[in-house]
Amino acid sequence: MWVSELLGPGCSSVGAGAFSEHGPFQPNAAGVLVHNDYSWNTEANMLYLESPAGVGFSYSANTSFYTLVNDSITAKDSLVFLQRWLVKFPEYNNRDLFITGESYAGHYVPQLAQLIVESGSNLCLKGITIGNPLLEFDTDFNAEGHFYWSHGLISDQTYHLINTICNVSQIMRESWSGNYSKPCEMVANLINAEWASSNLDGYDVTSDVCLSDGETQLGSQKQHSSLASSFHPVSSLKSVQRAPRKKEAGGESIDLCVQDDTYTYLNRKDVHEAMHAKLVGLNSSWSFCSQVMNYDEYNLEIPTIGVVGSLVGSGIQVLVYSGDQDSVIPFIGTRHLMNRLTTEVGLNTPVPYKAWFDYDKQVGWMDTSLWGEQSVVICNH
Structure with a gap:
C-alpha cells in the first residue's frame, strides 16, 4: 500500500503516486493513458490510499x-479502511502487506504500522518503506540549511546566519504563529531572495521543470493547501523555468509536465464517471492537495524515528531511502537519524556503506543494519 503525502499532509497518493510516479499508467498531454514501464505493480499488487x-x-x-x-x-481511519477493504476482497487476506510512502509518510507509515502491531490485527504486515521521510522535525528541517549551502543555493553569509541566529525549524514554527521574530524574518527573507526565488524544484534541485501558467502545477496546488504550504515555507516549488516537455535521461524519456497532465486528466468528467468518483463536500475540481481539510500543523513536530526503532524490534522489516537532490527532507538529516537509531537500538552493520548497483549501473549508495534477522536498509540515490 502506498501513502504519498509528497507535499505534506493532505495531498494525494493517487495523483502523485499512482499517476505521476510509479502507477501502471500515466496520462500524457493528449489525455491518453500511457503504460509506465517502471510501475511498481510489476512487482506487487498496489493499493493507493x-x-x-x-x-x-x-x-x-x-x-x-x-x-x-x-x-x-x-x-x-487507515487501519479501519484496510480491515474493511479485506472484508470486501477476502482473497487478499493472507497476502504479505508492505506499507510504503514518502515525505510526510514518515509519520503516516510508521504510525499505521505501529497501530497494526499494537492492535493485534490479523493483517500480515511484513515491512515498511519510506522515502525522504520526515522522522524528526528539528533534525530533518535543519538539514535544509546545509543542503542549500552545499549545493550553492544560498550564500556563505546566509548559511552562517542560519547556524547562528535562526535555523529552518525556527522559521517554520514562527511561520505557523504568523509572528516572526526580527532575526528569523531577516533569515527567511534572505533564503527567499537567494534560493526560493530561483525557480528550482525543491524536490529535485538539479532537474528541469515544466513551464506552466495555470493552476495545474503541483506547486500551485501546494500553495493552495495551508498545511502543505507550511510544510516547506522557505523554498519555492514554482515550475516556471522554460524546459522541454520531454527530457531524455539515461535513455529514458521523462515527461516533465506529468503533474499538469494528471491534474487535467483527473478533472475530466468522463474520468470521474469511469472511476465512480464523486466531488462530495469538496471544491468543484480535483486537486493535488486538499482545500477543505484543516490538519493539525503541530503534528509535524511529533518524532517518529523511535516508532521506526520499535517496529524493527517487533520484527518488521524497514527500508529507508533518500534522493540526494531533495532539499525538502534532505538525505543529510535522514542519514544522521538512521546512524543514531543504529546505535540506540543496538543494530549490527554486517554490510558496510557501499555503492548500490542496479544490474551494472550504479544508482546510489546503501548501508544495511540488522537486529536479529530484521534489517534496516538506508539508500541514497
Missing part, C-alpha cells in the same frame, strides 16, 4: 470531520 478523508476524491459525509485532523485520526 487517499488519506485522510478530504484528500483527492475521498470525502467525509460529516464535514465537521475536516475541522481538525491529526496523525492519530489518520492512522486509525
